Amino acid sequence: MHLNSIIFLFFIIGLISCKSILIFNPIFGFSHVKFISKMADIIADHGHNVTLFQPFHLALKNADKLVKNQNIKIINYYPDHYDELLKTEKKTFPMLWDSQLMNNPILCSFMMPNIMEDSWEKTATQLLKDQKVIEDLKNQKFDVVLSETFELTGIYLAYLLEIPNIPIMSAVRFVPYNEAFGQPSTVGYIPQQGSQLAPEAGFLDRLNDVYRNYFYTLTMKRASQLQNTFIEKAIGRPVPNWKDLVTRSPIYITNSNPYLDFAVPTTATIVHVGGITIDLEKMRHVAALTEEYENIFAERESTVLISFGSVIRSYEMPDNFKAGIINMFKSLPEVTFIWKYEKDDVEFQKRLPKNVHLKNWVPQPSLLADKRLKLFVTHGGLGSTMEVAYTGKPALMIPIFGDQPQNADMLSRHGGAVAYDKFELADGDKLIKIVKDMVSNPKYEKNAQELLRVLSNQPIDPVMNLMKHLEFAMEFQRSIKSD
Known part of the structure; x- marks a missing residue:
């Protein structure tokens, strides 16, 4: 023919x-x-x-x-x-x-x-x-x-x-x-x-x-x-x-x-x-970080991203939860924190140490793709759960409602993530211990990377x-x- x-x-x-x-x-x-x-x-x-x-x-x-x-x-x-x-x-x-x-x-x-x-x-x-x-x-x-x-x-x-x-x-x-x-x-x-x-x-x-x-x-x-x-x-x-x-x-x-x-x-x-x-190929070639974020990553060897999504907002978090997080910031001066915080609050900024950067919006895919990011603290929405799984990043999952608790357990069972009770955010000492361990212990990144390999090669x-x-x-x- x-x-x-x-x-x-x-x-x-x-x-x-x-x-x-x-x-x-x-x-x-x-x-x-x-x-x-x-x-x-x-x-x-x-x-x-x-x-x-x-x-x-x-x-x-x-x-x-x-x-x-x-x-x-x-x-x-x-x-x-x-x-x-x-x-x-x-x-x-x-x-x-x-x-x-x-x-x-x-x-x-x-x-x-x-x-x-x-x-x-x-x-x-x-x-x-x-x-x-x-x-x-x-x-x-x-x-x-x-x-x-x-x-x-x-x-x-x-x-x-x-x-x-x-x-x-x-x-x-x-x-x-x-x-x-x-x-x-x-x-x-x-x-x-x-x-x-x-x-x-x-x-x-x-x-x-x-x-x-x-x-x-x-x-x-x-x-x-x-x-x-x-x-x-x-x-x-x-x-x-x-x-x-x-x-x-x-x-x-x-x-x-x-x-x-x-x-x-x-x-x-x-x-x-x-x-x-x-899109795995696209995630490997995400948009380059701006000079602002390059400077933030250059401040310290370890950087952590914190985001609770768009429905639950960080600025509406109870004061005792915020106090626990601030205690964690102050106790880990060797770590830089980028916190998606949806409100310009000068008075709240004054309560934070110099290793914390508040942002109304963050380029999440680009940050997750950067090797210098050591940990993602997330609410465990399915979109963020998929993104962190497909970037091979360790994650501290702090579910708030709905399907988020099951998403957190779903990811944590692979060993690269930890599910954390939101009510324990007020316990600054416990939060310090888990964040410090996840930033420094290579087992979390190793397990997260292994899951990424599985997802990238699924039959x-x-x-x-x-x-x-x-x-x-x-x-x-x-x-x-x-x-």
Whole structure:
């Protein structure tokens, strides 16, 4: 066969297999938006027509440059109260730092779902009532919808569009959905907050696992049920339960990585693509540090980065926690500290020794890639957990809420990280001991580098794992008719 004929044949095959895909990307949390945006890029890079539909639950200002593929069509859905969102300072949750109420699994199971529902209901209700938008999307004749499962609106948008839906999760796991796709209980496999890791775990740890797992699962189920209720009210008639809709999909895509995560019993329908947000080649060639940071690194032999993410802010930390950290700074004058501290506070700066640099924002990937950085002190959000794992850096994980305690245990079990109770930040002496050990003891870097080698050479590339399963699911997806 002539070469031009072969090229034309492959071109025709490509056209036949190309799908029109609507990806529902709710704007409410940076790490969630980043994961879905990266997924959109990957799918478009593999030749599919991708439309990214983005309803704004909050005015997230740093999400507009996440999508790189110029062929992706982006539809931003701004609710009527968007001007109000613009004027509102980004919502944070200072009570999560030290609230015993929010850290009590029983009380949290009743309080947290209501907080989440309040964040989503107004935009979701307007969207599901917006017949013009729904008709416009219908007319574009998408083959499939990919939707986040932490927020249910996309699942019901697919239902109204009468288009097959493939559920995705931007975190490692979401228990009600994992259960819906056949995963048995993870009790005994994943330690809960306050429990020791195996093999040290004893009877009381196992008891704590059962207790906390029950209420953690109840929290997620209540969050889904509350959404189900207001969504049904918005649509104006009875609708199927979310579980009946998502389990029509052949697969459920999660942000877990089997070489990083705990080993748990699972099913082939749960597809793990954790790592797709990481470009190893790009991480090896990150942007050069500015002269300011070069000077900071030159001050001392060891430098430590401290960042608690974007939802929990360092300046809202309780004073007794800050006092413990300041005590640690003063006791380790041989170490330079870069602390992401989101507020210009001259009086607070006066309390700090000269080895501390406060920054409203930090170039985290570039800092993590620098060999002179000895330790990353982090809240353990999944985005930061992935970044530190893929840079081979030791990490002191200080989880605040949500999935962060499990992320911390997930990384610490590999030996390059340590999980640290946030309430012990007030114990300056203990903090001094662990930070000094992690900066000076080579075992942490050795273990972190070994994990990096595993992740860099995993036999099934996360991107290919995503595409192979996605294209399979699109081929064998079942459609659903709206009543």
